[in-house]
Amino acid sequence: MLVVGAGLAGLHTARLLAGRELTVMVVDRRRSLAAGIRTTGIFVRRTLDDFDLPGHLLGPGVRDVLLYPPSRRAPVHLASDRDEYRVADMAAVYEHAHRAAEAAGVQVLLGVRYDGTAGGVVRLEGAEPVAARFVVGADGARSRVARDLGLDVNRRFLVGAELVHPIASGTTSPAFHCVLDPRVAPGYLGWVIDDGEHAHVGVAGHPEAMRSGVRHLLEQFAETAPGRAAPVGPVERRGGPIPVGGVLRRLACPGGLLVGDAAGAVSPLTAGGLDPCLRMSELAAAVTADYLRTGDEQVLRRYDGNALRARFRGRLLLRRLSTGIRSVAAAEAAVAFLRTGAGRAAAARIMFGDGSFPDMHPRLVGAAAPS
Template sequence: MAGERTASVDILVIGAGLAGLHCATQLARAGHHVLLAERRPTLTGTVRTTGIFVRRTLEDFVLPEEHLGPAIRRMVLYPPGLAGPVELASDRDEYRVGDMGPLYTAAADDAVRGGVDSRLATRFIGRWDGGYHLEDAAGPLEVRARFVVGADGARSRVARELGLSRNRHLLVGAEEVFVDRPDGSNPAFHCVIDPSVAPGYLAWVLRDGEHVHVGTAGHAHRFPRGLYSALRSFRERAPGLQGFVRPEQVEKRAGPIPVGGVLPRIASPAGLLVGDAAGAVSPLTAGGLDPCLRLSGHAAEVLDAALREGRPGGLAAYDGQVLRARFRRRLLMRKGLDGLRTPALASTAFTALRTPPGRALARRILFGDGSFPLP
């Protein structure tokens, strides 16, 4: 198809994050003709996620060991002021941080080996009656596809073109990543509940002995001096970095985080949404890598069945309302976290974490066996 300005495929996937790559690869391996379009010219730049993989993901998915950091078993939670933290330790490997650029590249290589026609530096322009408009360095490209998959992020253009639900509840996050200087301490994940630096979410320091991630996230309109000012302020007093001199070479990441739960309408007769585009992110923890892999696998199964059976309404099994109903408790907890608008309120709420029931709840959320609630 090189050099052609029209194409006909079974599936057009827009976006080459983990969700798009996983869905495209599964469909190509099932024997379908898949075109994957990604607007970025390279997958190793503009990383937006911290890249935290939880234990269930590591157990259920094959990820390149060489692109995963050391295991983390210790979580430390702090109130405003950082006094009297609550430390939780697990006897299992709970988290590992992925080196996301190489992970994306490895997943893209797997996709190509599986038969995916991958096009970088190719933008999705919109829909037309006969198919979809794309554009690359050679100019417009018109693609006819039986179905389109929107894996194009929290502010999905595919969702808009298909008339599907779009994310309304978004946090914004930013972090810095730099090489760690091992000091003999165990890998740890430090989280601070303080609305003055992370309104509606958390600020964090994650050290695994190889890299340090320092970040914050929250509601954009509730950062009094802006997101990056809050990040600088937090970095100056962040826990877990005592005596650590920040190097000059720092990777910066930022992006929107949907926390409204799986969206109600994530499929139409023309296609469906996966990953952040579908709101497949935990409303409470904002963890998105496990949901994106599981939901995109479910999407591939539904699309495969629809292509093989050729029935009208073949994507009806991909129902956001069914999935959303299983997020009720997390959505309620999200409202509670949103309500901690002052350090005083956050400190008062934090006292519950010091009680046995509070610690048990925190352990269940952070170290539990639950996962994305597939049908």
């Protein structure tokens, strides 16, 4: 079988499938997994608790979150007594996942582009065609695999851009700064997450509202971003589309299935995708292995996007509401609400809560009910 895309979702799924004694190949058009990184690399506490992540590749814990209005005055300060976030060296995390997949028996081909599938034969640019009984699409927010298999595709996006730079040791305290300002991040926010070693400065918003261009808005924001430390050394740029329409409804068919961004496995509200991609990959691997073993197409119904979407209707609603914050006055009012008792409780639940994405245990999902 073939996995298209060597991101975290693709490599994790491939390793799990190889562990179920399947023959697995992964292809990725990038020649280096350090190229084309699009994620900030924020792992939340729930992911850190539930998955065996390489701790030496994660930055120090972040416990403080500051939420700013457009004026940048009087931020709402949320503090946890636990490490809520750790920022990963994603190039090293991808390479770690690459090595783990190959150690499990996966063949990983870099610099090879997927060029379509028909009749069980997959065309590849940079390699000979391969016969594949099943194709896993882990090829990003605008998945070619999804289109070729006739599965659902993402239609609602944010577009984001980010600068990453090292900072001098001991000059800052780890913190996550979030700015609600429709002038630089319409429909979403600007952020600075500083773990005391690196700072990530970014903006994201709805593409149609970012008329001056995301790169221009990022540079404008970075000049005055709160908590921004003076850079030390080179600056890395990242960016790309972020699907925020929720998990897609039709995720699987007899020819294959989708994982990660290709499946819309990103929190509609926070736009976090690392936790969902790991959880959905575990379910995808279990369902795929059972289907290939039995040939029973009913098995694929366990990988049901409708059941997953029902778990976070509230976040889909909040995503629509956040889209409506189009003026500075509205953003100031939103942060003013967060200063109230109810507002602080809601913000803490979003920033520190455990319910951003449902559990993916294969025994439970088939009978999933709204919660």
